[in-house]
Amino acid sequence: MRKFVTIWLGMMVGLLLLTGCGMETAASLPPLPTLMPTGLATAVSTLPPPSIDAATPVAQLPTQTPEPTLTPTPTSTATPSPTPTATPIGPCTERMPNDDLFTIVTQTYGLSRNYAPQDLVLLTDYLPVEVTLGYPTELREVALGPLMQMIADMQNSGLQPWILSGYRSYAAQAISWEKWNREEPERAAILSARPGHSEHQLGTTLDFGSPELAEIVGIADIEFHTYFYQTNEGIWLAENAHRYGFTLSYPRASQELTGFFYEPWHFRYVGEEMATFLHESGLYLTEYQLLNQPEPCIP
Ligand SMILES: [Zn+2]
Incomplete structure (x- = not known):
């Protein structure tokens, strides 16, 4: 159970990082109920409890498994992504x-x-x-x-x-x-x-x-x-x-x-x-x- 909670916590922090949210402390994570769409009581009950144990290490961020090196054949000429704007959420x-x-x-x-x-x-x-x-x-x-x-x-x-x-x-x-x-x-x-x-x-x-x-x-x-x-x-x-x-x-x-x-x-x-x-x-x-x-x- 502890491992499950730790993984869950690590993922939450990782996901927040990916969306540009700051990671000052784990305790700053928003309370789950305020983000909960209606009609999801069943799904929510399978989530770990939203309380954050301050003693739980937050080191287990989801790490990307290194992929084997392959020789790609680039077929895209896409433009590079622009640097994110200061506003975390835009259109x-x-x-x-x-x-x-x-x-x-x-x-x-x-x-x-x-x-x-x-x-x-x-x-x-x-x-x-x-x-x-x-x-x-x-x-x-x-x-x-x-x-x-x-x-x-x-x-x-x-x-x-x-x-x-x-x-x-x-x-x-x-x-x-x-x-x-x-x-x-x-x-x-x-x-x-x-x-x-x-x-x-x-x-x-x-x-x-x-x-x-x-x-x-x-x-x-x-x-x-x-x-x-x-x-x-x-x-x-x-x-x-x-x-x-x-x-x-x-x-x-x-x-x-x-x-x-x-x-x-x-x-x-x-x-x-x-x-x-x-x-x-x-x-x-x-x-x-x-x-x-x-x-x-x-x-
Ligand atoms: Zn499809």
Whole structure:
């Protein structure tokens, strides 16, 4: 229990640091109830108590696991992130996440059209075509090593994971959003997001597929469907992705806070420590952060 509380405390401090809050003392953390959205009593009861033990060391900040050195193939010519302004919270349309792994992105809280990650690599350079299906999917290099290990372990277990989508630029998201609204207007809000409001712009998010999905759903060329959770690939990812640092962004009942329905195929890299914490606590990233952090930007 002490270890759990310590990890939780370390994460809270780490997250506050990442959002630009000062860390004068742990006791200055805001009381949990004032940040609590309504309708989350069940989730909150799984959180450790908000009282801070002053004697608890605050040294265990979530550290990023060093990634194996890989030779990236930069395909992005994104502009460098500007230095943060003195104001910690600004309009979401100007929000630049500085490549941290925990940036909140929802249908409410978006990103600047100028944000693009700096360390994108092309997955076709690292994974076989039976995984990428030849799509020119990009991912931030920070997540590449864990992804390659996870894919290898899945294949060694007899699975056939597909990677259907990764980084999407603001401009590409605008095209995707327009396409889904034209082709499937009633499902567009499920299948896509307004530009600036997709975790895919972070470059740490992937959509997985399974060769079993078409048969389960009964539609030959279907790529995304809730029934992904019934495929062997979906089952394995739900149970194991956290061990590689990936977390399910939109589990069931995530719509109230994220604006997105259940997406059993959509995983985001947050590092092994955070992903494991979320898996064991039963929380999802946005839920955990909105309960414990100030509003990330002004919609
Ligand atoms: Zn996705």
